[in-house]
Amino acid sequence: MPDIQKSSPEEILARINELGNEEEWFHCIDLGNGIFTMREPVKHLQTLWEILDKHIPLDLTGMSVLDIGCNAGFFSVAAKNRNAQYVLGIDTSPGYLRQAEFVRDVLRLNIDYRQMSVYELPVLEQQFDLVFCLGVIYHCSDPFLAAKNVLAATRDIAIIESAVMKHAENVNDRPLWEFVFPGYSHVHEERCYNWWFPNTQGLVALFRSAGFRSVEPIFESENRCCILCRV
Numbered sequence: 001m002p003d004i005q006k007s008s009p010e011e012i013l014a015r016i017n018e019l020g021n022e023e024e025w026f027h028c029i030d031l032g033n034g035i036f037t038m039r040e041p042v043k044h045l046q047t048l049w050e051i052l053d054k055h056i057p058l059d060l061t062g063m064s065v066l067d068i069g070c071n072a073g074f075f076s077v078a079a080k081n082r083n084a085q086y087v088l089g090i091d092t093s094p095g096y097l098r099q100a101e102f103v104r105d106v107l108r109l110n111i112d113y114r115q116m117s118v119y120e121l122p123v124l125e126q127q128f129d130l131v132f133c134l135g136v137i138y139h140c141s142d143p144f145l146a147a148k149n150v151l152a153a154t155r156d157i158a159i160i161e162s163a164v165m166k167h168a169e170n171v172n173d174r175p176l177w178e179f180v181f182p183g184y185s186h187v188h189e190e191r192c193y194n195w196w197f198p199n200t201q202g203l204v205a206l207f208r209s210a211g212f213r214s215v216e217p218i219f220e221s222e223n224r225c226c227i228l229c230r231v
Contacts, residue, residue, distance in 0.1 A: 009033055012106060019102060023095025027072035031106045037072060037099070044224050045074070048134065048161055051219045051226055052078075055159065056130065060084040066128040066153055068118050069136035073100035073111065079130070080109045087111045088128070090118075121149040131158040137203070138163045141195045143177075147210035154231050159218075160207060161226040165197040175205035200225045 007015070016037055019025070028041040052075075057063075065079040070089030080087050089111060091097050097113050104111045116123075118136060131154045133146075140146040150158050165178040178197045198206065200217050204227055207215045212229040219226040 007106075009035060015102060019095070019099050023093060023099065025072060025099065026096075027074040027099075029072060029074050029077060029103050031103065037103065044221075047221075048219075048224075048226065049074075049078070052132075052159060055218055055228055056082070056157075058082060060130070063129040064088075064127075064155075066090070066131045068121075068131065068133040068150070069139075070100055070113065070132075071096045071135075073103050073113070075132050075134060076100065076111050076113075077103060077107065077109060079132075080111055084130075088124075089113045090116045090121075092117045118146045118149055121153045124153065126153070127155040128153055129156045133158060134161040135163070137206075138180075138194055138197055143196050143198075143206060144210065147206050150207075150229075151210045151212055151231070154212075154229070156231060158207075158212070158229040158231075159226065160203065160229060161219075161224065162203055163194070163197055164199055164203070164220075164223060164225050166223070173201075175199070175202040177202045177206075198225075200227075203227055 012035055025038040026042060027037060029037045060079060060082040063084050064086040065084045067076040067089040070076050070091050073089055076087050076089040089100055094115060097115055100113050131150060133150050137143050137146060137160060176199045180194045180197050200220050203225060204215045204217060207227065207229050212231060214230040216228055217225060218228050
C-alpha cells in the first residue's frame with residue numbers, strides 16, 4: 001500500500017470505503033480537507049465526548065493514556081491532540097485496528113495500537129495516568145475480572161462508559177446486573193455480543209468492589225451511563 005501521508009483526497013476516500021467494507025465504521029473522525037471517516041457521528045458517542053471534555057484536562061502533557069476497546073481511535077486521537085505523552089489503544093478486532101492505524105497515519109500522530117483484550121492487560125505490566133474503558137464492560141463475560149484489570153492499569157483516573165439495562169431509572173435504588181448473553185432475544189438487533197447490562201448503581205458497585213477509592217456517576221441517560229473512578 002502506498003504511503004498514506006502522500007495520498008490524494010481521492011485515495012484517502014477510497015481507503016475509507018475499503019476499510020468500511022471490512023468492518024463498519026463506528027467513529028466519525030475528521031481527517032482534514034473536509035474528509036470524515038463516516039457521514040454522521042453516532043449520537044451516544046457525540047454525547048459521550050461532550051461529557052468527557054468536561055472531565056479530562058485540556059492539556060495532557062506528560063501523561064500516559066490507555067484506550068481500552070479503542071475501535072477506530074477517536075478517543076486515542078483526542079488524547080494525543082491534547083498533548084498526551086504516550087497513548088496506547090487496544091482492541092480485539094483487527095478491522096477496527098486497521099481503521100485506527102489508518103486514521104493515525106493520515107493525521108501523522110504518534111499513537112501505539114495493539115490487538116488485545118481487557119483480560120490481557122496484566123501482560124503490559126504498566127500503569128497509565130488516564131484510562132478510557134468506553135462501551136466495553138457490557139461486552140465482557142467476566143466484568144469483575146475486567147474491572148480488576150482496569151484498576152491494575154490505572155495510576156490515577158479511569159472513565160468507564162456502558163450501556164445500561166432497559167428501564168434502569170426505575171430500579172436504581174440498588175445495584176443490579178441483567179444477564180444478556182449472546183443470542184438473548186431482547187438484544188438480537190445488536191451486532192456485537194453483549195453479556196451484562198448494569199444499572200448505574202451496579203456499575204458503580206462493580207468498580208468500587210474492584211478496588212477504586214472513589215467512583216462517581218458523571219452521566220446517566222435511559223440507556224447509557226458513565227462513571228469516573230479514582231485510584
